[in-house]
Every structure is written in C-alpha cells, then in structure tokens.
Amino acid sequence: MLSNLPELDVPRDEYTQGKGVPKKRRHLTIPDHSELEVVRHFKGLGRANFSIDDTMYPLGSCTMKYNPKISEEVAGNSVFKNTHPYSEAGEELHARIVHGLQDFLVSLTGLPGVSLTPAAGAQGELSGVLIIREYQRQRGSSRQVMLIPDSAHGTNPASVAMAGLVPKTIKTGPEGRLRLADVLEVLDESVAGIMVTNPNTLGIFEHELPAIAEAVHEIGGLVYGDGANFNAIAGIIRPGDLGVDIMHINLHKTFGTPHGGGGPGAGPLCVTRELAPFLPGPVAVSQTVSHKSTVTELGNDSNDGREGSRQSFRFVMPERSVGRVRTFYGNFGITLRAYVYILVHGLNGIRRNSIQAVLNANYLRKRLQPTLSPAFGDECMHEFVCPNPLVTQGVHTIDIAKRMLDYGIHAPTVYFPLIVKEALMIEPTESESLAQLDALGEVLEKIVKEGLENAETLKRAPHNLPLGRLDELLANKKPVYRHRLGG
Amino acid sequence: MLSNLPELDVPRDEYTQGKGVPKKRRHLTIPDHSELEVVRHFKGLGRANFSIDDTMYPLGSCTMKYNPKISEEVAGNSVFKNTHPYSEAGEELHARIVHGLQDFLVSLTGLPGVSLTPAAGAQGELSGVLIIREYQRQRGSSRQVMLIPDSAHGTNPASVAMAGLVPKTIKTGPEGRLRLADVLEVLDESVAGIMVTNPNTLGIFEHELPAIAEAVHEIGGLVYGDGANFNAIAGIIRPGDLGVDIMHINLHKTFGTPHGGGGPGAGPLCVTRELAPFLPGPVAVSQTVSHKSTVTELGNDSNDGREGSRQSFRFVMPERSVGRVRTFYGNFGITLRAYVYILVHGLNGIRRNSIQAVLNANYLRKRLQPTLSPAFGDECMHEFVCPNPLVTQGVHTIDIAKRMLDYGIHAPTVYFPLIVKEALMIEPTESESLAQLDALGEVLEKIVKEGLENAETLKRAPHNLPLGRLDELLANKKPVYRHRLGG
C-alpha cells in the first residue's frame, strides 16, 4: 500500500556528528499485498473462530459474557484513541476516568485503595504478593510462606514464586471448601499470607473465609483475594467485609471488556487503607478546586455552567509504592470500557448480573444433574464442575469438548480445577437466555448418550468443522513457531 | 432493551384542543430480545452471505469492486452522520462536499452541469428522460420516441415509459456494436433522443457513437449516455467528447461505494451547459467571498490562516428544473464516500483503475477463450459476455453459476444481456489480483470439464453450501412475503 503513504519530503541527510551510522538492513521479506487481499485474508480468519458474538462460550472461570457495543463505541472516540500518555492537556480527562473506575471498585470491594496499573490479573497478583512481602519486610519480618488451596488457579503459586516467596498448598475439604481447621494446622509465624479465590474454582462459596481471615490476621499474615470469580458476587458481597486485605479484579470477566484471543485484560489491585501506600502506581487522585463548571454531570441532564467547586484529577505515585509494574498508566483502553460498563449498569445492574449469573449456573447445574453429576454439593455460585461421566466408556473429557464444537457450542473449561479428575467446568454467565441454557443442556445430554452408545463418535470429533482434531503432541515434539518466508 | 431507554419524564398529558385523539394501538407483536440475541442473529446472517470482502464477485455490469475502508471511516464521522438537512450551520460544509464531487464529475465526463440528487442510476435515467422531454417541449416539439439498443439495461425502456415517452428498439450489429446505418434507418422527426451505454453491456466500445450523436443532434434529438459502464473509461474518455448530452453515473460502480444487498446507490446526472438549467435539484453552487481562511486545503500541508478570498457554498434549485426527484439533497452519505474515493485516487488514480479493469477483463477473456468463447469480437473493455458452452450437454447457465458457488466464487451475471443466449457476463474489476483472476479461470475450466463428464454434478449444484438449490418457481407460485408473528 505504498501508494497510500507520504513521499519523503526532506533530503536523505543524516545528521550525525559522533559515531557512525549503523549498518542499513538489506533484506526484509514481509510481502506486499493490496488492501483487498489483506481484508479477505483476515475476514476469512475471523470466520474460522468461534466467538461470544457467534455462539455460547461457556468456558468456566474465563467468564465469556457479552461485551456491549456501546463500550466499543466510546472507546473508539478519537480523543481516547489519540491522546499521548505524556500529553499535559490529557491528564485531567484521563485521570478523571481512571478515578471514576477506582471509586466504583472501592464501592464494590469495600477496599479503599485501588491501583489500575496492573495490565492483567496475573500482574495484579504479582503486585499483591509484592505488597505482602514489602508489608512484612517493613514490619521487620522475613516470612516467606504463602498458603494456597489446591483448587487455585496456577497463577497463584506462579506469582508467589515470581515474587520470591514460597507457596504452600492446602487441601480442599470434602465439600469442595477450604476448612478453617486445615488452615490452622499449617498456620505459623512463617506464613506471610494466604491466597483465596472466593467463590472458589469449583464455583463454591468459601463460608469459612471470615474465620480463616481472622486467624491469618491474628498471626500477622495478610489475606489475598483472587478476584477471578468476582463476577459471582459483585454488588452483593464485598470481599473487604470477608476479611480480604488485597484483591485483584479481572476487568474483562466482571465488566465485560473484550478479551479476544487471550487479551488484553487489566488486573486492578484493591487494598485496605493501611496497604494503600504500597500500591503500584501511578494512581489517580482528586482534589477540589473552585471553578466555573463546564463539565457535564452524568444523570443530570442540565448543563448550566454554574460557579462552584469541582474536582480536579491527576496521577501520583503512592508514597511507599512497590513500584511500577508497567509503563504509563496501565491498559487505559480497558479501564475505559470497564468504566462504561459500570456506568451503564449502575451498581444495581452489576448486582443483577451477579444474581443472574448464579441463577443461570444453578439452573443449568440442576437441569444437567441426571446427565452430569457435579463434583461437589447441592448448589453453586456462577459456575460448577462435573467429572466426566463417560470415563468408563474410555471417553476423555477432551472428546466431549470436541464433540460440543460439532454442535456449534464452544466447550467448557476442561481438566481444571486439577482436584477434580477429568473435569468439565461450566460457566453460563448472565448473558445467555433460558433457551440457550436449555440448548446447551440438550447438547450435553445428546453427547453423553452418544458416548454410551458409540464412543468412537466422540473420540473422532470434531466432524463438522473445517479441521478435524489437531495433533497437539506433534506440535510439542516437532515445534514450528513460524513460517520461513521466501527471500 | 427497554432498560436502556429513558424513562418518561413528563406527564401523560395530551394537549389537544380540537379533534379528539386517534385510537391507540392495542397489539404489537415485534418480539423483545437481549442485545446478545440480536448480535448473534445478525452475525449469523452475515456469515450466510458471499461479499466482496470474502471472495471474488465477478458480477458483470454490477461492478463489484473493492470498497475502501477509509471511505467508511470518513462517513462514520459524527458530524456527517448527525447533521440535519435543514441545519443552517451545516449547509456550507455539506454544499462544499457536494460541490467538490460535482466538480470531479465535470472533469471526468466533460459535461459541465451536474446534479447529485438522483438516488440511484434508474432515478438519474428518469430525470434525464424528463429533461429530454422538457427540452423538446420547450422547443415546441412533442416528440415521443426514444431509441434504445436491444443490449440495453431494462431500466432504459422502463425509465422512458415512466416519463411518458415511447421506447423503440434498435438491433445490435453483428460485431456487438450499434451501427450508424441502423440508427439512420429509424431516425426521423418523431425521435426525441437516443440512449446509449458505452461501453455497451457486451463490454464493447461503441465506435460509431460520435457519428450517431451527430446524426441525432442533426434531427434535433438528444443523446443520453447510460453511465453504468463508466468505470471502463473514466479518466480516459469523456462522454461529452463523444457527443453525449446527458448522462447518469452509478457512483457505487465507478467510485467504490458499498451497495450492500442492492443499495443504496446514487445516480448523479451530468449534462451539457445548455441543459444545466433543467437539472433536478437542488445543486450546490459556489461564490467567492473574502474571508480569513481557516479551512485546510487538500494537499497543502500548511494551515497559516492567511487573509484572502475563499469560496462559499450553498444549495439552489436550477432555474428551469424538471423538479425534485427526492426529498432533501439526495443520498449525501454516498456522495461523501464517492468524493473520498476520488480524492484518494486523484484523477490519475481513476484513470489507472479504468486501465487495469480493462486489462484484467482482457486477460481473463483470453485466458478463458479455449473454454468459454466470447460472444463477440477479439477484445473487450471492462467485461465480456460468453454464451454457455454446455448447452448441448443440457446444462443451463444457471447450473454453471450454482457450481461456481461451490468453489467459493460468486457467479457472474447470467442471462444478460438478453441478446446473447444463455449468457455469462464476467467483470473482474481492477480490484482483483492476477492470482485471483487465474483462480477464477481454473474454476471455470474445471466446471466446464465437469459438465462435459457428468452434467448432473452441475445440475444439482450447489453441493457445499448450507442450502441446496432454492425453488424459485415455488416462491412465485405460492408467494410468502413475510412471517406471521404470533400474538
């Protein structure tokens, strides 16, 4: 598309006084294409994807809820797209939006300190563990141990290791819950803190968390809440009330930001007042200035330019910050979409989402019970986990998953959590209609029936997609990471 | 999506003093859906379409060229989307753009009068025939006959009939061209004018048009140029130089505006200076005013706000206008996209498009010659027409067309022009790559081979699409125009 680019309008002069100019590159093999060729290629790739906008995508723990179009519209605004992070003129507007989301997260978590800089949940976790380490260090303690339930996401132990602390596993109790007794058994002065996901990855609410938190606090430890499943309780339960000191939130899961192909996301960190000075930065702060108001207020449809005081916004580094975890101000584009999402829902709308997510999961859970018996208990929060009912037929969970694709529904999360053998982890989200929940139920019933009658149908799935089952072993054994482009 | 709409914030008061309030409606059966349901439904419908962005779409005469993304970006600008046609503040900006396109069309056609109000080619034709009628009437003539070649689009005779004139058919000569001799035979004082498509619908340039035009002018008639195939010659040949007095242009064909599902389009009308006062209106005019310049100039990258005179723009009705053919100012959104298209190409770019369109058609024509022998001559302009080579196998053109769909390429135009039996009318456009032209060639070769070996494969096509061949007869015999929605 060279014809669409500016011509070089200055001399080919190199203004170097000292060292010489580095060697110029001779070959670059990236091919030239017409715009239409580019469009067709990528439109074709798009057609080769399942997506929420196409079909149900009940990936447990990943929370594939609907991403509203209005969020994309706002984020597409040229002012938001084109402002440089060091633009002085842009700081007020952008800090105002970041501050707005910080405030909402305070309301929802009950934790008064928030930083939006972490670029993803895992980075929020790392930041949180760094805070725990720093907090202990400043107390003069060199505690190293972080307690982590065996149902936790792999990021928990990985983040702990990355921060130089030592993860220690606690077994989940027989009801799929963490038990105070089990925690007390390992709780000693070496423990820097505990990481708990609530509801946990089995979709079960951790009743005993308040008591566990009390015990951990008592020995001088901190409680980290993994917010991966916050979408089950947002607007209903504030993690701060449960004794959580630090928590990250995956914005895409709870607040419907697009997460195409695995990212970008954003992993804001919320902490108690005591820990706020440790937050990674910068964070947005407000101060009151007197001014003639020209800024519109949301929900107030008049705009009368009255005199008065107003809030002014800017970014600062928290005083004892564990540091920067990312350049600039985090994933602002994601912050903006999440802010829009909360604005249009209101806190009540977020609450309604949580309730419906839980209702949908329980409905589907009960509807499927004769076919797929859940691993634990009688009820769930926003998701539930079932062991593969066809193991005796020699059918693996992956076979069920692949067969679902044939029926035009994406598979649930499989083989996680690790404590349930051959797990299927189903999360319908609040976005799906009753008809769609029933459709998923029927597909699973049909597949289990097929598995009982003729296991081969499942083992050879998918049958109806452009590609059959892909050989992942080969990809690992003889890895090919890229094409070799011709000269 | 009721929850996303404003609440009623005024009393349910009806302020009527005279007649009563009409009866309120009781039932409306349009269903309520969630946004996600709407998205999935329509995304699914999109997937059920072939489109230029997916695949080659060589519909002859329809000119399915690439629609640049930059045109959509500019047209998506909120100022253009949200300005009311009676907004006083908007007139200058919008008239400036309309005037800009008018100017380009003057350069390209050699015809100095332009109106952009006709909403489509057929409406441009109707307007043009009305001008011919009015012109003759003002000369005191009641001529009724419009000469039209038998290769013409059906809109030509239909527009003539609609304007109350009488179409008379002229036969195409043996070389696929209109002959002066044949025209002279029917040319008399009853003839109000002639309508000629050049290149004609066989993709052949009408050599004798200048001579024919001279003869028609001599007897007091006017020459109407159907601009449906203007994309073959734009930037190379100016219809005004060939003796054309009036001409419409289908903006989507020559200037790449989207024409999804059959429209919208736009059919500007270009005329000689003498006929300009008859144009349908309003048209944009400019006048020079002295002013401090703040408007950027295209191609001039400085913006220095110098003093000076500048053009000012507004809309007026031509003085002896045949009238309005549409409310407001025509399809401004299409005008805008065509303007962008010409701006980014420049007049040279438009010329390059025409050359490449003709080159691609000739390449494909020659490449296919052993398989599909063209109906006429040795060369073509932007498209060519071949009779079905499998007639003796009992294969109809429609069978070839359906089989092409199986290979992922849209079919050419079929059974048109009517003067070629079982025609296939192929227009590759300048947008396609050589590889794609060859791919089309290979597909057609393969299909003709299939037809010779086993005609049933073609007669039962398509085989690879979600639907098999649709029963058009049934749709005509027992027409169903809509669902009946449940109460």
Add this chain to the structure above:
Amino acid sequence: MDFIGVNHDDKNRQLKFLGLDSEDALFSSVPEQLRVSPAADDNGVTELQLRRFFSGLQKTPDGSIEQARRFIGAGAYNHFIPACVDALASDSSFTTAYTPYQPEASQGTLQALFEYQTFMGELLMMDVVNASHYDGGTALAEAVRMAFAVRPGDDHREFAIIGRLHPEIVEVLNTYCSHLEIRFCEFSQEDTFSTEEVVKWLQGLEYLFAGLVVSPDFYGSVIDYEDVGHEIHRKGGLFLVHTDPLSCVMFEPPGSQGADIVSAEGQPFGIPLSYGGPYLGILACKEGLVRKLPGRLCGETVDDRGQRGFVLTLSTREQHIRRERATSNICTNQGLMALRALLYMAWMGKSGLHRIAELCYYRANYLARKLAALPGVELVNPGAFFREFCIRLPRGCSAKNVTARLTAQGFEAGVALSRFDSGNTRELLIAVTEVNTRESMDALVEACTEVLGKKEG
C-alpha cells in the same frame, strides 16, 4: 440498563425449577450480615446519557449544538440510534454483498429483507412490504402511480389528499406524475376539522381514482381515518396512507384502518440524519395489489432438500425482465437502510418501540403546551399531533430571525416555515424526540420567553 439474557418470565421459571421463592435464596449460604443491600438509586444510565456525558468531558465535542437541544424535524428526525445497530449495520458481510441474484450465496441479505418485510408489515398491519425504496417521497410517488395504473376508467383522474404533505414530497410527486394528467384535490386544511367534513368533501369528487390520508402530516397532526377510507372505497378508489412508522406504534396502523397502499419515510428507525440521505422509502400494499407493486420483494421457499430459504420473487414485475412494461424503473433499492430499520426494530422490540413513541408523543405535548402559553404564541395544529407541531409566533416576529437568535443561544429550535413558503413568516415547526430531555425543553421555553420578550425590528 443491563445485558442480561434471561427475561422476567423465564427468570421466574428458573426460580420455580430450583424451588426457590426469591433470588435472595441463591445466596442463603452467605451470612446475611455479609451481604450488602442494593444501592436503590444507581440503576445505571442510558446510552444516550452516556454519550452526552463523554462528549461533555471533551471540552469541545464538535463545536456545535448539543443533541438534546436540536428540535429540527420536518421529515428527518433526530432519534437515538443504539451502538449495537451501528456496529451490526457496518458488517462488511452485508455492506459489500450485492443484490442477491444467487440466493444460495446471499441468504444473509435475503433473510434480513424477509425479516424487514415481516416486522414492517406487522407494524403497518399490511400484507406486503417491498424490500425498500429510495425515500418516503418517492415511495409515495410510486404509490400514486401504482393507484393510477389500476384506476377504474380513463376519466378517473382525481386524487384526493387529506392532511398536509411535506412541501418537498409535493414537488417529488409532481415530478413523478408530470405527464399523467392527475388532478390533485387537496382537502382545505383548517385548524380543526372532523372526519364528517372530509367525507362530505370526498362525496363532491366525481372522478376519484384514489385518496390519500397523510397522518402524521407535515405539521405532525394525526387523525383516525377509517371512515375516510370507507368513503374512498365507496367511490371505487384506492385508499392510500402516508405515515410514519413510529406513530404506528402508538396509534392504530393503516392496515387496521383499511389502507390499500401505504408509504412512509423509514429514517426514524435507526438511520442517521446524514444531511438528508440515504434514507428508507417504505412501500406496502394489500396482497391483491402485489403485481402492481414496484421494487424488489423477498419470498420464502425451500431448497432441493426441503430446507427453508429465501429468494427474490415476482421479478416479472421488474424492469430487468419486463423492460418498458415494468411497474417502475426502480432497480437499486435501499437494502442497507432496510437492514438498519430491521436492526432497530429487533433491538428495540415492542417494549422499546413503545417507550420511544411515548417519549416523543408526551414530550411534544408537554413542549407544545408550554410554548402555547407564551404571550401571543398559538398552536397552529391544536388537534392531536405526534412528535411534531407548528406554532405561530406573535405578530411582528419572524420565525427565521427567532431561530437565528436561538441558535446563538445553543438551540436548533425548529424549522421556520418561510423556508418553504415565504408568506409563512411566523410559523415555526418544532419536533421533539426521546433525545430532547425535559430539561432541554424547559430551557428552550425559557430562551423563547426571553427572545420573544425583546421585540424585533
């Protein structure tokens, strides 16, 4: 606002299936004191409010008058368009496809057209809706030509018009019918009139081939017209109605009042103002008239395996087959605009459409009452009106000058009718939609009070 997929009834079904008496019971395992009560006052904002908020944050949104303060209508209306409609309508699978000549490769476009025909037919209560026309004006012009083509005898050249037509539509009608020698007879529009008066007037027309009711008319007036239709039918004429799709949500639609042919401008349904186009001509008729209906039609059929599908149908009416004997020369339609109208109706649903119609109706009534209360201002169409009304300013006031002064105060206050008829100096046509908040109406009244208080030269 929410994006929850399960509707109210289905939610109750779910709770029942689970044996729960309330949604609270879902969280019974969590101690009561750990659950927060809902913040009753934060139910979120609408897309409209959100857009306003963000454009306010950027100091100079587009340097122009804010949407809530734009009261211009006169045939093109400033309605809310959901982000979802814009997003889906720009899918290049629709925009870069062509007329569905090969239906097997164009089921997306065809099914969308069929659904448009369905929803629009339902809205108008008409049997057949074509797959779109250029705009409301040309749709009406084609409707008149269509009626003329089936007129009972050569001498039947009278066409009755009841209700004010948009002046530009009158011009289009004249252009389209310029050689047909139709005598257009307009019922002289008084400030108030009764159906009986219209019926009586109609009885005086001897060679009627059709009659047209315009409702809402150019000034926004709406009437019941069933009796008018009866009288037109009694005289052997076809009964035409030119209407507005949104008004059909609120009032009895043309189909249930006996209309034979209906035309309308579809712009209010999800189509941007775009300085006047592209818009959507809606054209509908009774099944018996379908062979005379111009434009494309989509029909249902089956494929060779018995699967349901859609095709273009009855194309023998069209120019590419019938040439000079076609019902019209129309070829290009406004397919993408029909898609937008369909997307709009699908997104809104009956509940959303009803809310929009109510907002337009009651807000217009609210504003009209307030403005008519200003000294010297009178309502020109004091009968029922929908979304739009016309006021006459006090003696000595020019509507053109008043709107110019209101523009300086940040209002597009309406269309001064001197634009169409230089004699109408004091008339101002004002449209009110769901975008015009109560606050903006109150502000307009206040600004008018001030501007009208200062007498002009």
Add this chain to the structure above:
Amino acid sequence: MDFIGVNHDDKNRQLKFLGLDSEDALFSSVPEQLRVSPAADDNGVTELQLRRFFSGLQKTPDGSIEQARRFIGAGAYNHFIPACVDALASDSSFTTAYTPYQPEASQGTLQALFEYQTFMGELLMMDVVNASHYDGGTALAEAVRMAFAVRPGDDHREFAIIGRLHPEIVEVLNTYCSHLEIRFCEFSQEDTFSTEEVVKWLQGLEYLFAGLVVSPDFYGSVIDYEDVGHEIHRKGGLFLVHTDPLSCVMFEPPGSQGADIVSAEGQPFGIPLSYGGPYLGILACKEGLVRKLPGRLCGETVDDRGQRGFVLTLSTREQHIRRERATSNICTNQGLMALRALLYMAWMGKSGLHRIAELCYYRANYLARKLAALPGVELVNPGAFFREFCIRLPRGCSAKNVTARLTAQGFEAGVALSRFDSGNTRELLIAVTEVNTRESMDALVEACTEVLGKKEG
C-alpha cells in the same frame, strides 16, 4: 493512492500474455483524439492528508493540537494507522473470542498469532517470538528474569546495560527483579562512545550473566552492536537487545547481530496511543532458549486428516500446568494488539514499512539539524538516532516552560525530561514520525526561534 489488485510485475505479465506493448494499446479501438491525456498532477492524496482535510473542514475538530504538530514520543509514538487496520481489528470474531483452548474452534486467532510470530520473527530475525506480552517494559523485565534463570553460576549476578533505558522501564525492571539480587551495571553514557570502549568496559565485569543493548535508546540513539554481543558471549553471558520494531526495518536487526533474547514495545505498529495502553510487549529468543521463554506460543501441526492447522504449544512452561515452577506467572496476553501489529505489517508490506521508517529517520534528522542550528541549542545525542532525539536548550531556559509556551501556539513540542529527573531542566526529547510533515517541522522551528528569543524569567 490506489486499490488495484494486480502489482507491477503481474501487470507486465498480463500485457505480455495479451501481446501488447503498452496499456494504451488496450484502447486502440478508440480514436486518439477522443482519449484524454493523464492529468499528471493529480495522483490523489494519502489517508493521512484526507483525514487532515476533513478534520479541517469541521471547524473545531477536537479542540486540540493537530496531529502533524504533535512531537511527543518517549516510548509511545504518534504513527499513522490505516483505516483498514482499525476496521479489521474491531471484527468481533476476533475481539469476542477467547484464548484458543479448543484450537479446532479458534483457527482464526491461532493462525493470526502464528503469522504475527512469523512476521515479527522475520523483522527481528529471531527464531521464536511469543504470542505477546503486556508491554515493552514487562517484556524486557521477563527477558532479564529469563536470562537470570539460565545464568551459569550462583555468583553470576551482574547485568550490563548499554544505552539509555526509558526511566519507567527501569522502574518496571526494578519491580520485577526486586528480590533477585541482580547487580545492574550501566555503561556510563557519554555524548559519543565507540564500541571499543564498551567492549573494554565489559571486560571489567567479572560476574556477568547477561548484557543488554538498548537501540534505539531512550534518546533515540542507535548503534551497531555486533561486537558488543560477541564480548558478552565471550564472557559466557546471554546477549539481550531492547529495540523498536520500526528501527529494525532500517537497520540490521538484533537477530543478525547475535542477540539471544530480544524485547521491544510494539505500539508503533498500528496500536493507538490510547493514553498509554493497551500496548504490545514483543519478546523473542533463539530456539535453544524456548523452554525458558514465558508466555503463550502458537505452533503448527496437522489434524487427523493431515490438514495443516495451528495450536497453542509448549504449554508445559506455563503456570496453568507448572504452577510455581512456571517460567512466569503470565496468563493473559495482548492477543488483540498482536493482531493489530500483524494487520499493520500485512497492510504495509515491506515497501510500506520501509517508507515509514525512512520518513521517521530522515525527518528526525532534518528537524534535529534545524533545531541544533538555533543559538544556544545543542543536540544531546549527536550520533545516529532513529525517530527521536534530545536537545538541550540554552542556559536559563526551562524545557517545561518552553513546551508550555509552544502548547499555547499549537504544538506538542516534546517531553521535557524534568518529568523524569528534576535535574534535567533544559533537556527536551523530540519525536518525529510520518505524521509530522515538513511544514509542521518548519513551523516548530520558527515557533522555537521566537520562544527562545524571548528570554524567560
């Protein structure tokens, strides 16, 4: 500008096939005098010029400084993004899909990632590129951790840094490595230095586990670093390079200069400024290090019918399998940003990339020369630089005040380095890209002349 599908070579092939010696011959049937000659001066405008024209037509585009007059860089650059990239990147088939856990249902995402790995690998000349990281800063931090994980011995804790790192990246590096007891040794940056000096300095480091070259560095300086890499390898260390993808179009890329691990910020490739994020962390390594590479990787394989396809691979390195023994905790990537970079590279092709790189390079040289000619102004990095350079204003001038005064004149003139180090009061970092026209550069020089002429308090 054009949208023609056939390229130059293929066009010649076509003409040859047809036996024509020129394209004019295609029109030989049309008499010469009826053909117009090309209007040599109208070859159309670029998308950039077009956008500028239309935003100029609207009197207050966004009330802010026009794009051509924005010279801020410092790690985030104001580049042209083709409309096509925006249009394709917003396709919800990509945006609303998830991590491709079921590859058969996610071939679109996977193939795009594979093509990103291919193009980016080609650009950097590296064997393996991962499927994206949060940003350039974290990519570098992970690169250092990766190098630390394979260090030859427990006492090898020295990490050499040659070239100026972005101050915020230094902070990220400190955060990520806070407990690793790495000793960061920075080569003291002089105004000019030779490779020999660096090599000599390196020889003085005893316990090196890796060395990093930053090129272009924070001030835009670029160097040849092959010899530096050799010396680091000689000392048993890994050779890391932090670079910019666009600079690799112009200069020999890290892979051909021996780099083992490469990190970079991918924002310049089609990713909007968006107030600092989301951006794209690029992380690449030699094949032998792949088991230590964090982040997702896409690999090629076949299906059960032998058809080629793509899957996520080597996931045994990742946290969801290896938990605390994973190479990193990273899970979420920046998939949509990798898609944007891919779209950008595909749209540009090598020709477009080369043009963009040339524009940035030669325009920056042009502006630097002009500014350095102003009285009292000096270039801080007078060696070769790419797209960005740093000037020191005359004594008594504060860069912060000067930029504020230039803002009032409609320029974002650069980043005053006092932002990062309050002692650097006179340093101003200026970036130039293809959006900064020659006219805008001349205007900036003129404005600077004026502002610097008036001495400040």
